[in-house]
Amino acid sequence: MNDVKGKQGQKWFYTDTVKDHFFNPRNILKTQEEVDKYKADGVGIVGSPACGDMMRIWIKMDKKHDRIKECKFQTFGCASAIASTSVLTVMVTENGGMKLDDALKLKPHDITNRLEGLPARKIHCSVLGDKALRAAINDYFRKSGQIDRIVEDGAKVIDKILKITDRDIEEAVLEGAHTFEQLQKKTKIGIQDKSCIPEAKELLETFKKKYFG
């Protein structure tokens, strides 16, 4: 198959694994009927149609062994978003299912590694996958009364005036902000609350290193 190129001319080079999971996504709930019938132990939703990516993940549990028995998904988004969620559902259900403690530790780069890489500007798609999974697991904890096990993605406010958090900075980095100017353009951080600029710059570097090496 021909590699599709971006508008700016750069090659996307989706790997064969990405293409495989995009063209043949695994573990899908195809119709509303299937969704209604599916007795999930936990459901997680992240993203929104407005921002271009949205995914919903359902899990069924092997409660005795604290392992994920089944994992289903639906994704609205581009090829890498669909492939990321598809491969994630495989990763957490293979070999008898992943232990929840391990599933909670899954990081975006575990997903991109399994996909044999994603183009840099597509990394944010894989982030949504592990967020949706954590949301589904937390939902299971909530429903099964294991409140103490819930792991919330805590966010720390950095810009005190505009209430911009470290998560917002992380998101902006994943969406392509690689300099402080770009970060400021996307988030408006530090325009009013100038005291946060040094911390914001530090976080920018940390997230850049985390996702782009």
Added chain:
Amino acid sequence: MEIYLDHAATTYVLPEVKREMDRYFSEEYGNPGSFNSIGLRAKEALDDARKRIADLLEAEPREIIFTGSGTESINLAIKGVARALKKKGNHIITTKIEHHAVLDTCEYLETEEGFKVTYLDVDKYGLINLNQLKKSITPKTILITVMYANNEIGTVQPVHEIGRIAHENGVLFHTDACQAAGFMDVNAKNLNVDLMSLNSSKLYGPKGIGLLYLKNGTPIKPIIHGGGQEFGLRSGTENVPLIVGFAKALELAQHTRERESARLTKLRDRLIKGIIDEIPKTFLNGHPTKRLPNNANITFLDVEGEAVLLHLNQHGMCASSGSACTSKTLDPSHVILATGLPYEAAHGSIRFSLGKSTTEEDVDKVIKVLPGIIRNLRSISPVKVELSEVNR
């Protein structure tokens, strides 16, 4: 064999254009500025090409400035006029749906050189409101720049009327005609323009060559300095083979445009109708009739454009998308958003742009393949937006 429906991105070079260019690479390779016979012959070829293009635009040769691209022509027009007239005023009027060559140039002048820019709204079809244009003009307004036809949704603006309004107010008018030149009248007199940017790579001519039509007496400053070529407005040795190719391509395009436009309009409407009839929750972007004959831009709710493109590509069909995922910024198309579509519907637009190679068979193949692709992607999508929610 691929079905190419991305002619608005670029076209192939016609064999007769290539043939005409050929001898200016290694045989007649002279520098038109050289005072010798080889240079003189290059100069003759350059003058001849300029004259032929001037005739097509009902202009004088002196009014044609060759540049390296449509983008460069636009940069020269906007920066050049703004800087020449900055003592007179600092206000520019454009629209929200211009190509980035215009938008980013305007933004640059705003942030770096103290100009003020008004970005006109468009209606749901992508048309500007002439009353808003009139009201936006101030004594400080020096330039109005509005595109002839939009590159994404194909909407054609009332250029002649815009020119009239500009001139009644003593303001210069530039139009970006890069997408229009293959299908529309580019007669500068008819169009009421002071400046007009064209390029060759959408006209079955070579890439890397554009021109600015500049009406005699229009104040302008160069943006590239050096040897003073192109009447002092675009220094750098003239690219004779590309200029010759551009002239040939524009001649062919203008001579065949009525017949080709009629043919493509039929195919375009067949494609639009076929898709909208076959696939629910789908609608046309842009104006139903005031649009380029080769442009069909369609939104598919609940799916994301890049995913559709990749499936189409798998079937050997090349189209384009205004989806966030195919843009550098990861924002959906500014044009689609300006027409009032909400973000949740702005990610699923696909542009099919037809051209000389397009046949009825190609169109029918797309109509046949697309419903399955959309059904498939919708089946795995958790999003369910209704047409009524997006005002279409």
